[in-house]
Amino acid sequence: MLVIVSDLLTDLDTLYQGLDRLRFGGHEVLIMQILDHDEMDLPFDGPTVFKDLEGDEELFAEPEASGSPTGPRWTNSSRACGRRAEPGATTTPDS
Structure with a gap:
């Protein structure tokens, strides 16, 4: 496993x-x-630079413009991962 x-x-x-x-x-x-709660809620005000902790990449973003990651696009992506799971597998969201 x-x-x-x-x-x-x-x-x-x-x-x-x-x-x-x-x-x-x-x-x-x-x-x-x-996921950290900040990754889910994006509690940042205004334009923000996100730094990759595993590499040298930086991403400039405006969280208000990209929408909440807990919205439809984020939820659909999470569900897509769950659908690819083995038959009988379960997916449980963080509560």
Whole structure:
């Protein structure tokens, strides 16, 4: 069994390709999405620069313009990940 703990804030097509390869190789995969409340609510005022802690990338964004990540686009993305799960798997949102 392979356990992946990630924020899953990545390109979903690339993620699915990797997961498909692991499952094809006979691995059982458990994915746990971990998000900080600030990543979900974006409580930032005005334009903000986000710095990648794992690399050198920086992203300039205006959270008010991009909408709430808990809105439809974010929810649809999370549901898409859940639909790719193995039959019988469950997905549980953070409460």
